[in-house]
Amino acid sequence: MLDWNPALYRRYEDERTRPAQELLARVPHTAPVHVVDLGCGPGNSTELLVRRFPQAQVTGIDNSEAMLASARERLPGVSFVLGDIARWVPDTAPDLIYANASLQWVGGHGDLFPRLFDSLAPGGVLAIQMPDNRQEPTHRLMREVAAEAPWCEPIGDADALRTELLDIGGYYDLLAPRAERIDVWHTVYQHVMASPAAIVEWVRATGLKPFIDPLGDALRESFLAEYERRIAAAYAVRSDGRRLLAFPRMFIVAQRPS
Numbered sequence: 458m459l460d461w462n463p464a465l466y467r468r469y470e471d472e473r474t475r476p477a478q479e480l481l482a483r484v485p486h487t488a489p490v491h492v493v494d495l496g497c498g499p500g501n502s503t504e505l506l507v508r509r510f511p512q513a514q515v516t517g518i519d520n521s522e523a524m525l526a527s528a529r530e531r532l533p534g535v536s537f538v539l540g541d542i543a544r545w546v547p548d549t550a551p552d553l554i555y556a557n558a559s560l561q562w563v564g565g566h567g568d569l570f571p572r573l574f575d576s577l578a579p580g581g582v583l584a585i586q587m588p589d590n591r592q593e594p595t596h597r598l599m600r601e602v603a604a605e606a607p608w609c610e611p612i613g614d615a616d617a618l619r620t621e622l623l624d625i626g627g628y629y630d631l632l633a634p635r636a637e638r639i640d641v642w643h644t645v646y647q648h649v650m651a652s653p654a655a656i657v658e659w660v661r662a663t664g665l666k667p668f669i670d671p672l673g674d675a676l677r678e679s680f681l682a683e684y685e686r687r688i689a690a691a692y693a694v695r696s697d698g699r700r701l702l703a704f705p706r707m708f709i710v711a712q713r714p715s
Contacts, residue, residue, distance in 0.1 A: 472648050476706050477502040477557040480586045481509055483640055483710050489513050489552030491578070496542055496559020500528030503535060506555060513552075518545055543569065550578035558663075558706075561587040564620050570631050580715040583632070588664070589622060589643065589707040594691035595660050598684060603668050608680050611671045618667040628709050636711040648702040653689035656702055657681060 481502075489510055494503045497517030506515050517537040519525050525537045542556075542563045554573055563569060574583045590596050596619070602608060603615035612618075623631075625641050633639050650656050661669070665684075669677050692700040 472646070473558070474501045474505070475646070476586050476644070476708075477505055479644070480557055480584055480708055480710070481505050481555070483708070484509075484553060484555070484582050484584050485638065485710070485712055486553055486580070486582045489582075491547075491549050491551045492516070492553045492555065493518060493547065493551045495545065495554055495556040495573075496562070497528055497537065498524050498559070500531040500535070500537070502555065502557040503528060503532055503537075506553075507532065507535060510553075518542070547576055550576060550581065552578050552581045554581070554583050556583075556585045558586055558588060560585055561620055561622060566620070566623060566628075567631065570628065571635065574632055574635055574711060574713065577713045579713060580637075582710065582712045585628075585707075585709040587622060587707050589705040590664070591619065591621065593703060593705065595656065595688065595702070596664055598687045598691060599660075599665055599668050602680060602684050602687065608668075608672065608676060611673075611676065612668055613671070615668065619664065622707065625707055625709075628707075632709070632711040635713070637714040639709075639711040641710075642708050644706050644708065646704045646706065648704055650692075650700045650702045653685050653692065653700065656688050656692060656700065657685045659702065 490513055492506055492510055492513045492515045494506055494515065494517045497503045497519050500517060503515060503517045515535055517528055517535060518540040519537070520539065520541050522539065525539060528537045542559060543565070554577060560566070560569070577583060600615040603612045625643060629639060629641050650659070669680060672680055692702065695701060
Protein backbone atom coordinates (compact mmCIF):
# COMPACT_ATOMS: atom_id res chain seq x y z
CA MET A 458 0.00 0.00 0.00
CA LEU A 459 1.25 3.50 -0.80
CA ASP A 460 2.10 5.87 2.04
CA TRP A 461 -0.68 7.79 3.76
CA ASN A 462 -1.70 11.32 2.81
CA PRO A 463 -1.81 13.42 6.01
CA ALA A 464 -3.40 16.43 4.26
CA LEU A 465 -6.29 14.32 2.93
CA TYR A 466 -6.73 12.63 6.32
CA ARG A 467 -6.87 15.97 8.13
CA ARG A 468 -9.67 17.41 5.97
CA TYR A 469 -12.11 15.80 8.39
CA GLU A 470 -9.89 16.06 11.44
CA ASP A 471 -12.57 17.41 13.80
CA GLU A 472 -14.85 14.47 13.01
CA ARG A 473 -11.99 11.96 13.28
CA THR A 474 -10.77 13.43 16.58
CA ARG A 475 -14.15 13.28 18.33
CA PRO A 476 -13.96 9.50 18.98
CA ALA A 477 -10.37 9.97 20.19
CA GLN A 478 -11.61 12.50 22.74
CA GLU A 479 -14.38 10.19 23.91
CA LEU A 480 -11.98 7.28 24.26
CA LEU A 481 -9.56 9.38 26.29
CA ALA A 482 -12.36 10.61 28.56
CA ARG A 483 -12.94 7.02 29.75
CA VAL A 484 -9.29 6.26 30.58
CA PRO A 485 -9.23 5.73 34.37
CA HIS A 486 -5.49 6.30 34.90
CA THR A 487 -4.97 9.77 36.39
CA ALA A 488 -1.18 10.14 36.28
CA PRO A 489 0.53 7.86 33.76
CA VAL A 490 4.28 8.35 33.35
CA HIS A 491 4.85 6.45 30.09
CA VAL A 492 2.15 6.90 27.41
CA VAL A 493 2.20 5.39 23.92
CA ASP A 494 -0.04 6.54 21.05
CA LEU A 495 -0.01 3.39 18.92
CA GLY A 496 -0.78 4.32 15.33
CA CYS A 497 -0.55 8.04 16.03
CA GLY A 498 -1.16 9.23 12.46
CA PRO A 499 -0.66 12.99 12.03
CA GLY A 500 -0.63 13.59 15.79
CA ASN A 501 -4.21 14.73 16.38
CA SER A 502 -4.76 12.03 19.00
CA THR A 503 -1.25 12.52 20.42
CA GLU A 504 -2.05 16.16 21.04
CA LEU A 505 -5.01 15.11 23.19
CA LEU A 506 -2.74 12.87 25.26
CA VAL A 507 -0.16 15.63 25.77
CA ARG A 508 -2.86 18.02 26.96
CA ARG A 509 -4.49 15.47 29.28
CA PHE A 510 -1.20 14.21 30.77
CA PRO A 511 1.31 17.08 30.60
CA GLN A 512 3.61 15.34 33.09
CA ALA A 513 3.86 12.14 31.02
CA GLN A 514 6.46 11.02 28.51
CA VAL A 515 4.34 10.57 25.40
CA THR A 516 5.60 8.60 22.39
CA GLY A 517 3.83 8.28 19.06
CA ILE A 518 4.32 5.14 16.94
CA ASP A 519 3.31 4.86 13.29
CA ASN A 520 4.41 2.98 10.17
CA SER A 521 3.98 5.99 7.86
CA GLU A 522 6.88 8.39 7.40
CA ALA A 523 4.48 10.98 5.95
CA MET A 524 2.19 10.80 8.99
CA LEU A 525 5.16 11.00 11.36
CA ALA A 526 6.52 14.06 9.56
CA SER A 527 3.14 15.76 9.97
CA ALA A 528 3.00 14.77 13.65
CA ARG A 529 6.51 16.09 14.34
CA GLU A 530 5.62 19.41 12.74
CA ARG A 531 2.53 19.63 14.90
CA LEU A 532 4.18 18.55 18.18
CA PRO A 533 7.94 19.23 17.93
CA GLY A 534 8.53 18.39 21.61
CA VAL A 535 7.10 14.86 21.37
CA SER A 536 8.98 11.71 20.37
CA PHE A 537 7.58 10.05 17.24
CA VAL A 538 9.00 6.71 16.14
CA LEU A 539 8.61 4.61 13.00
CA GLY A 540 7.27 1.21 13.95
CA ASP A 541 5.02 -1.67 12.96
CA ILE A 542 2.14 -2.21 15.41
CA ALA A 543 2.08 -5.94 14.69
CA ARG A 544 5.67 -6.34 15.91
CA TRP A 545 6.02 -3.43 18.32
CA VAL A 546 7.35 -4.23 21.80
CA PRO A 547 7.85 -1.39 24.32
CA ASP A 548 11.28 -0.75 25.82
CA THR A 549 9.60 0.37 29.05
CA ALA A 550 6.26 -0.96 30.27
CA PRO A 551 3.73 1.78 29.44
CA ASP A 552 1.13 3.07 31.87
CA LEU A 553 -1.17 3.74 28.93
CA ILE A 554 -1.31 2.26 25.45
CA TYR A 555 -3.77 4.32 23.45
CA ALA A 556 -4.74 3.09 19.98
CA ASN A 557 -7.29 5.25 18.20
CA ALA A 558 -8.44 3.96 14.78
CA SER A 559 -5.28 1.96 14.14
CA LEU A 560 -5.63 -1.68 15.22
CA GLN A 561 -8.28 -2.39 12.57
CA TRP A 562 -5.39 -2.38 10.08
CA VAL A 563 -3.56 -5.17 11.95
CA GLY A 564 -4.51 -8.83 11.90
CA GLY A 565 -4.23 -11.49 14.58
CA HIS A 566 -6.24 -9.74 17.26
CA GLY A 567 -6.54 -12.92 19.29
CA ASP A 568 -2.81 -12.71 19.99
CA LEU A 569 -2.24 -8.95 19.57
CA PHE A 570 -4.68 -7.64 22.17
CA PRO A 571 -3.53 -9.89 25.05
CA ARG A 572 0.10 -9.21 24.13
CA LEU A 573 -0.40 -5.45 24.25
CA PHE A 574 -2.33 -5.73 27.50
CA ASP A 575 0.32 -7.91 29.12
CA SER A 576 3.04 -5.40 28.16
CA LEU A 577 1.48 -2.71 30.40
CA ALA A 578 2.89 -1.68 33.75
CA PRO A 579 0.86 -2.72 36.82
CA GLY A 580 -2.31 -0.61 36.86
CA GLY A 581 -1.73 0.29 33.21
CA VAL A 582 -4.53 0.86 30.72
CA LEU A 583 -5.12 -0.36 27.18
CA ALA A 584 -7.52 2.03 25.40
CA ILE A 585 -8.69 1.13 21.89
CA GLN A 586 -11.11 2.62 19.38
CA MET A 587 -11.75 0.95 16.03
CA PRO A 588 -14.16 1.72 13.18
CA ASP A 589 -16.74 -1.05 13.00
CA ASN A 590 -18.14 -0.19 9.59
CA ARG A 591 -17.38 -3.24 7.46
CA GLN A 592 -21.11 -3.76 6.81
CA GLU A 593 -21.92 -0.10 6.21
CA PRO A 594 -22.71 0.94 2.60
CA THR A 595 -19.37 2.76 2.30
CA HIS A 596 -17.43 -0.45 2.90
CA ARG A 597 -19.80 -2.96 1.33
CA LEU A 598 -19.73 -0.92 -1.88
CA MET A 599 -15.93 -0.79 -1.88
CA ARG A 600 -15.83 -4.56 -1.97
CA GLU A 601 -18.70 -4.76 -4.44
CA VAL A 602 -17.06 -2.48 -7.01
CA ALA A 603 -13.64 -4.06 -6.42
CA ALA A 604 -15.03 -7.50 -7.27
CA GLU A 605 -16.09 -6.38 -10.76
CA ALA A 606 -14.15 -5.98 -14.00
CA PRO A 607 -12.01 -4.13 -14.91
CA TRP A 608 -10.90 -3.41 -11.33
CA CYS A 609 -10.93 -6.92 -9.82
CA GLU A 610 -7.71 -8.16 -11.39
CA PRO A 611 -5.33 -5.45 -10.11
CA ILE A 612 -7.09 -5.21 -6.73
CA GLY A 613 -7.23 -8.94 -6.00
CA ASP A 614 -9.24 -10.36 -3.11
CA ALA A 615 -11.27 -7.41 -1.84
CA ASP A 616 -12.37 -9.29 1.29
CA ALA A 617 -8.72 -9.62 2.39
CA LEU A 618 -7.98 -5.89 2.33
CA ARG A 619 -9.34 -5.15 5.78
CA THR A 620 -9.09 -7.08 9.04
CA GLU A 621 -12.40 -8.63 10.03
CA LEU A 622 -13.03 -7.58 13.62
CA LEU A 623 -14.37 -9.72 16.43
CA ASP A 624 -17.67 -8.68 17.89
CA ILE A 625 -17.42 -6.57 21.02
CA GLY A 626 -18.08 -9.60 23.23
CA GLY A 627 -15.09 -11.33 21.67
CA TYR A 628 -12.77 -8.51 22.73
CA TYR A 629 -14.33 -8.50 26.19
CA ASP A 630 -13.61 -12.24 26.49
CA LEU A 631 -9.98 -11.74 25.40
CA LEU A 632 -9.22 -9.13 28.06
CA ALA A 633 -11.65 -9.59 30.93
CA PRO A 634 -9.82 -12.55 32.55
CA ARG A 635 -6.64 -10.42 32.68
CA ALA A 636 -8.22 -7.11 33.69
CA GLU A 637 -9.07 -5.50 36.99
CA ARG A 638 -11.68 -3.45 35.17
CA ILE A 639 -12.93 -3.37 31.61
CA ASP A 640 -15.30 -1.07 29.75
CA VAL A 641 -16.63 -1.79 26.24
CA TRP A 642 -19.15 0.15 24.16
CA HIS A 643 -20.36 1.03 20.69
CA THR A 644 -21.20 4.45 19.30
CA VAL A 645 -22.72 5.20 15.89
CA TYR A 646 -21.76 8.72 14.80
CA GLN A 647 -23.90 10.51 12.22
CA HIS A 648 -21.64 12.78 10.18
CA VAL A 649 -23.34 15.45 8.09
CA MET A 650 -21.81 15.33 4.60
CA ALA A 651 -22.31 17.87 1.83
CA SER A 652 -22.51 15.37 -1.03
CA PRO A 653 -21.68 11.85 -2.22
CA ALA A 654 -18.31 13.24 -3.32
CA ALA A 655 -17.64 14.34 0.26
CA ILE A 656 -18.34 10.81 1.52
CA VAL A 657 -15.92 9.42 -1.06
CA GLU A 658 -13.30 11.98 -0.02
CA TRP A 659 -13.71 10.94 3.63
CA VAL A 660 -13.10 7.24 2.99
CA ARG A 661 -10.48 7.84 0.31
CA ALA A 662 -8.04 8.86 3.06
CA THR A 663 -8.56 5.62 4.99
CA GLY A 664 -10.71 2.61 4.15
CA LEU A 665 -10.75 3.11 0.38
CA LYS A 666 -6.98 3.43 0.15
CA PRO A 667 -6.07 -0.29 -0.24
CA PHE A 668 -8.61 -0.58 -3.06
CA ILE A 669 -7.42 2.31 -5.20
CA ASP A 670 -3.67 2.21 -4.52
CA PRO A 671 -3.06 -0.77 -6.89
CA LEU A 672 -4.90 0.95 -9.76
CA GLY A 673 -3.41 3.03 -12.54
CA ASP A 674 -4.74 6.53 -13.10
CA ALA A 675 -7.49 5.63 -15.58
CA LEU A 676 -8.75 2.64 -13.57
CA ARG A 677 -8.61 4.65 -10.36
CA GLU A 678 -10.76 7.41 -11.83
CA SER A 679 -13.30 4.96 -13.25
CA PHE A 680 -13.43 3.06 -9.94
CA LEU A 681 -14.05 6.28 -8.00
CA ALA A 682 -16.73 7.41 -10.45
CA GLU A 683 -18.61 4.12 -10.17
CA TYR A 684 -18.16 4.01 -6.40
CA GLU A 685 -19.48 7.56 -6.03
CA ARG A 686 -22.50 6.69 -8.20
CA ARG A 687 -23.38 3.83 -5.85
CA ILE A 688 -22.71 5.94 -2.75
CA ALA A 689 -25.18 8.54 -4.09
CA ALA A 690 -27.85 5.83 -4.36
CA ALA A 691 -27.09 4.35 -0.92
CA TYR A 692 -27.21 7.55 1.17
CA ALA A 693 -30.50 9.42 1.06
CA VAL A 694 -30.68 13.16 0.52
CA ARG A 695 -31.89 14.80 3.71
CA SER A 696 -34.23 17.79 3.99
CA ASP A 697 -31.37 20.29 3.71
CA GLY A 698 -29.81 18.60 0.68
CA ARG A 699 -27.01 16.90 2.61
CA ARG A 700 -26.40 13.24 3.52
CA LEU A 701 -25.90 11.49 6.85
CA LEU A 702 -22.89 9.18 7.02
CA ALA A 703 -23.46 6.60 9.76
CA PHE A 704 -20.11 5.59 11.25
CA PRO A 705 -20.12 2.86 13.94
CA ARG A 706 -17.10 2.67 16.23
CA MET A 707 -16.08 0.16 18.90
CA PHE A 708 -14.39 1.20 22.17
CA ILE A 709 -12.44 -0.96 24.62
CA VAL A 710 -10.77 0.26 27.82
CA ALA A 711 -9.11 -2.35 30.04
CA GLN A 712 -6.93 -1.83 33.13
CA ARG A 713 -4.37 -4.23 34.56
CA PRO A 714 -4.41 -5.02 38.27
CA SER A 715 -2.14 -2.74 40.30
